[in-house]
Amino acid sequence: MTRPLIAPALAGAAATCSGIGLARFAYVPLFPAMVAAGWVDGAGAGLLGAINLTGYLIGALSAPRVGRALSIPRALDAGMALAALAAACCAWQGGLAWLGLWRCLAGVAGGVLMGLTGPAVQSVVAAQRRGVAGGIVLLGVGSGITLGALLVPALVGYGVPAAWLGLSATTVVLWLAARRFWPAPPVAPAAQMHGGLPPVGRLVLSYGLSGAGLVPPMVYLADFAARGHGLGVRAGGLMWVVFGIGAVSGSLAGGALADRLGGRRAMVVALSVQVVALGTALLPGVAWLVVSGLLSGVAAVGVTSVALAAARERAGAQAGVVWVRTTAAFAVAQAATGFAMAAIFGATGESHAAIFAVGLLLSVLSMAVAMVDRPTSA
Known part of the structure; x- marks a missing residue:
């Protein structure tokens, strides 16, 4: 039975806003602030970003099991609670190990919320509105x-702890507003959940490579502006606003593009934007970095939106299973690349250009895989 689009889609948007937009990505403008405050050095801050990506992998892999054990609404409650708790605990300067633990758990929360929300919302709305519904859910990421x-630049003036506590409080408010509208899809029979799937190997590979290529802007963009270009912490925060504006645009455009072109062709278009985004970051001048930040935001959420549509397009009722696999591939690639980027960043004397160049190469490979993909491919 389908439900009206708006209520479950907006509830899903609140979940992705909290679990991804805040629990994961609000760390990016906090990166240079934490370095400036002496909480961590640049390499340590990059390591915390990689640890968060590892937590996201754990959450994405465990999402189906958590959803079956608790029900989708209760699993979403658990994810929101963990995201709020993790942010609050990061308000204490307990050292790298303490911050790493809670950044990992924030990633777990984000992985659970991302792994469950999109397919759950799509399963309770009319088939012809699923692309739009997925776009609204992912609008939460950009928002x-x-x-x-x-929030972070406004609060960090009162200290790094104030920024973390503000993020925690915002998550609690979003949770209370959304929880009565959580999607509650019927539980799929075990045979349906574990039966044969259509071939989606290239979709999974392309999406994973896309995630790897997006690590530089997702972790280092604000620091690139703040310290790489010498513009300061406030400018780094503004650069992340630019990324967010792009992400909002990407979430809306991705869903509409998938409805119009289909998931496969829309994937190629979205990945071409990602390639341009990573390439422009390597051009000299702040103006090109602004362009890169905007297009990186468009790609970061647009690619996810069209990949979600492609999973539904190919797998139908088993889209949740395919989505978990694609999300897991994305998370594995980002976690591995995150640690590699942290090592490269330290080994090159904190060279932002080096890690953005690696991101460009990975993005090109992702687009190449998408271009040769077909729904019938293995």
């Missing part, structure tokens, strides 16, 4: 990125 980019 959360923008919200975090505005």
Whole structure:
């Protein structure tokens, strides 16, 4: 039975806003602030970003099991609670190990929320509105990125702990507003959940490579502006606002593009934007970095939106299973690349250009895989 589009889609948007936009991406404008405050050095801050990506992998892999054990609404409650708790605990300067633990758990929360929300919302709305519904759910990511980019610079003037506590409180407010509208899809029979799937190997590979290529802007963009270009912490926060504006645009455009072109062709278009985004970051001048930040935001959420549509397009009722696999591939690639980027960043004397160049190469590979993909491919 389908439900009206708006209520479950907006509830899903609140979940992705909290679990991804705030719990994950609000760390980006906090990166240079934490370094400036002496909480961590640049390499340590990059390591915390990689640890968060590892937590996201754990959450994405465990999402189906958590959803079956608790029900989708209760699993979403658990994810929101963990996201709020993790942010609050990061308000104490307990050292790298303490911050790493809670950044990992924030990633777990984000992985659970991302792994469950999109397919759950799509399963309770009319088939012809699923692309739009997925776009609205992912609009939460862009909105959360923008919200975090505005909140963090405003709060960090009162200290790094104030920024973390503000993120925690915002998550609680979003949770209370959304929880009565959580989607509650019927539980799929075990045979349906574990039966044969259509071939989606290239979709999974392309989406994973896309995630790897997006690590530089997702972790280092604000620091690139703040320290790489010498513009300061406030300018780094503003750069993340630009990324958030792009992410909002990408979430809306991705869903509409998938409805019009289909998931596969829309994937190629979205990945071409990602390639341009990573390439422009390597051009000299702040103006090109602004362009890169905007297009990176468009790609970061637009690619996810069209990949979600492609999973539904190919797998139908088993889209949740396919989505978990694609999300897991994205998370594995980002976690591995995150640690590699942290090592490269330290080994090159904190060279932002080096890690953005690696991101460009990975993005090109992702687009190449998408271009040769077909729904019938293995």
